[in-house]
Amino acid sequence: MKVALLGGTGFVGHYLTEKLLQHGHMPRLLVREGSPHFSKQTQPFEWVRGDIEDNKTLRRLLTGVDAVIYNIGILRENPSKGITFEKLQHEWVVKTAELANDQQVKRFILMSANGVDLGLTPYQKTKLAAEKHLPGSGLDWTVFRPSVIFGNPYGKLEFVTMLKRDIIDSPLPAPLFYEGLLPSNPGGFQLSPVHVEDVAECFVSCLDKPETYSDIYTLGGPQRLTWKEILTIIAKTLGRRKLMLPVPAFAPTLAATALDRFPWFPISRDQIRMLLKGNVCSGERIFKLCDIQPHSFDEETLNYIAAQTGEG
Missing domain, CATH: 3.40.50.720 (NAD(P)-binding Rossmann-like Domain)
Structure with a gap:
């Protein structure tokens, strides 16, 4: 075909x-x-x-x-x-x-x-x-x-590589975003990589x-992982422990309001909004139809980020 x-x-x-x-x-x-x-x-x-x-x-x-x-x-x-x-x-x-x-x-x-x-x-x-x-x-x-x-990007933009670059490699603590004024379940929103x-x-x-x-x-993917769990797995793959602190979502949203028109700013207001809503779904129906055993989001599958820098 x-x-x-x-x-x-x-x-x-x-x-x-x-x-x-x-x-x-x-x-x-x-x-x-x-x-x-x-x-x-x-x-x-x-x-x-x-x-x-x-x-x-x-x-x-x-x-x-x-x-x-x-x-x-x-x-x-x-x-x-x-x-x-x-x-x-x-x-x-x-x-x-x-x-x-x-x-x-x-x-x-x-x-x-x-x-x-x-x-x-x-x-x-x-x-x-x-x-x-x-x-x-x-x-x-x-x-x-x-x-x-996620997966080996071969030099392109990709979810895990961007998180490594912008959050795990940063000298600042990893942000555990939450909505509202009080830190209720910071970094607890879930995704299905x-x-x-x-x-x-x-x-x-x-x-x-x-x-x-x-x-x-x-x-x-086969797992429902919180934002905090995802960052922890990425850091562990690199052989690191990353300090994480609660961050109210309005702080990066205000920064993005002023700066997301510039390509160098790492995230837009809309991306923050979608991220906080989570991104959970199942692939079971189509995986079963196509006889696919899906990859897990774990250290073994993420070894490409360690291989890129010789870490882990």
Whole structure:
């Protein structure tokens, strides 16, 4: 099967490309002009250089393929460069779906996110709007909603590596965020970290499974871990003990209000808001269907962060 992959040059895209090749498919990646494509795959694959906003480029990408995986998403906007949630996570999904239909490409898999139905932020609202377009699109669609994704990033942005860099490596105590004025259960909000290998395997395994058509699957790892537990496991993997202190959420929120327009500031107001709501879901239904034994979030699975610095 030949598969058009949008968002194939980032963290999750690397694993999607590799899984497609492992399963005997031929990925065709969209690569932006002026953006070098880094790949560790040794097997051949196709790519189309250009921008998704160019209809001709998008048509070239979709011509002659059997399926589309839309994996484009952002955590922060940069409106001055035309990078917005509305464009990347809604408008371009609609455009890609319409052109796929024009090209007689019926299989369409969308990367969404757990919690989008809460509709708390523009990130969530645009992801949900893209999901809602698919039922009337005429496509054989499947939506995946993962929790936070972790795994060896090969130089890309990734959940655990960012926490190591911004919190564990910092000389300051690790913040255990809480809402309100009094420290009630600081750092107690929960997440279900899911390994990128498991995410990619689900996407690729479902390409030719009609039973997954017109369905939405959550993708959470096998554990429900608190923020404090996650930071503790990361520090332990590195052979460290990290001091942690309760921090009221309004403090970083105020800082983000003033500074999150700058790319160097590590977190946005909306990211803080979503984080405090937690991100817990189960992947059991799709893991069972695809015969996947999911990775645990533990020292053995996280050894890539220790290997990067020779720690642990």
